[in-house]
Amino acid sequence: MTQTTINRYGAIASEIYDIDKPDFALPDTRFHLARFESFGRPILEPACGSGRTLIPFLKAGHDMAGFDPSPDMLDRCRTRCAEEGFAPELAQARYEDFGFSRTFGAVLVPVGSFTLIDDFAVAMDVLRRFHAALEPGGVLVIDLQGLGFLASNSIDRRRWTAPSGDLLTCEGTRSVTDWFRQRAESVYRYERWRDGRLIETEIDIMAQRFWGLDEFRMALEAAGFCSVSVVGNYDRSRGLRGSDRTWTFEALRA
Numbered sequence: 728m729t730q731t732t733i734n735r736y737g738a739i740a741s742e743i744y745d746i747d748k749p750d751f752a753l754p755d756t757r758f759h760l761a762r763f764e765s766f767g768r769p770i771l772e773p774a775c776g777s778g779r780t781l782i783p784f785l786k787a788g789h790d791m792a793g794f795d796p797s798p799d800m801l802d803r804c805r806t807r808c809a810e811e812g813f814a815p816e817l818a819q820a821r822y823e824d825f826g827f828s829r830t831f832g833a834v835l836v837p838v839g840s841f842t843l844i845d846d847f848a849v850a851m852d853v854l855r856r857f858h859a860a861l862e863p864g865g866v867l868v869i870d871l872q873g874l875g876f877l878a879s880n881s882i883d884r885r886r887w888t889a890p891s892g893d894l895l896t897c898e899g900t901r902s903v904t905d906w907f908r909q910r911a912e913s914v915y916r917y918e919r920w921r922d923g924r925l926i927e928t929e930i931d932i933m934a935q936r937f938w939g940l941d942e943f944r945m946a947l948e949a950a951g952f953c954s955v956s957v958v959g960n961y962d963r964s965r966g967l968r969g970s971d972r973t974w975t976f977e978a979l980r981a
């Protein structure tokens with residue numbers, strides 16, 4: 728298997744992403760917008776995808792930059808930004824190799840995209856790269872799906888009708904659960920059907936590494952961050968619960 732087939736977000740997957748997750752359909756965007764209200768410093772969104780987070784932040788007046796390795800996701804992001812009258816700095820890059828000529832007041836990685844780094848040592852390097860990308864006093868905010876996701880191996884089978892009338896389907900099946908490396912792989916098959924005929928198929932491997940709560944706290948500290956805090960399920964009004972599906976970590980570059 729070549730590296731390029733992993734977490735690829737190709738054309739059908741990207742089209743589905745935008746149909747399945749319109750802006751503000753998930754609770755993360757309002758939560759992060761509230762966190763960064765009146766922030767006034769530039770924000771970098773790694774793995775910005777098609778702009779589901781980046782564009783509401785631009786509309787709220789933030790100075791945003793983003794990167795993503797998927798040409799399909801990035802094209803969608805550029806087109807959507809242009810339609811809204813924005814031209815943010817967007818780069819085709821990976822967590823492992825991104826580089827900008829300026830530093831940022833914040834790095835924001837919403838909706839669990841950090842779990843797409845499926846190796847511990849690589850993830851530690853990326854946290855150090857985030858640290859270096861921040862101005863002194865800058866803040867890192869990362870949403871993570873909890874370790875419990877490693878145990879879930881139900882089949883993900885869904886379908887959508889695209890605005891063009893095409894039927895888009897996806898079927899994701901867990902193929903690897905590696906408890907030693909806290910890593911899971913699922914094989915995703917995406918299909919495009921038109922007038923009852925299958926006209927396009929994409930196979931993508933989704934590989935993720937899931938983190939323990941204290942493990943990620945310690946990882947942030949080992950990468951040089953301080954003042955680590957965690958919120959469960961985007962709800963600041965209460966403490967963490969064992970049933971929380973999402974943890975939002977916040978940490979400072981001193």
Ligand SMILES: C[S@@+](CC[C@H](N)C(=O)[O-])C[C@H]1O[C@@H](n2cnc3c(N)ncnc32)[C@H](O)[C@@H]1O
Pocket residue numbers: 734735736773774775776777778779780781794795796797800820821822823837838840843
């Ligand atoms: C779940 S989407 C999130 C998109 C966007 N951040 C949002 O809030 O909707 C995950 C994104 O991670 C990107 N991705 C996958 N592997 C990556 C890597 N190694 N480095 C950076 N981004 C990656 C994908 O191309 C995809 O756009």
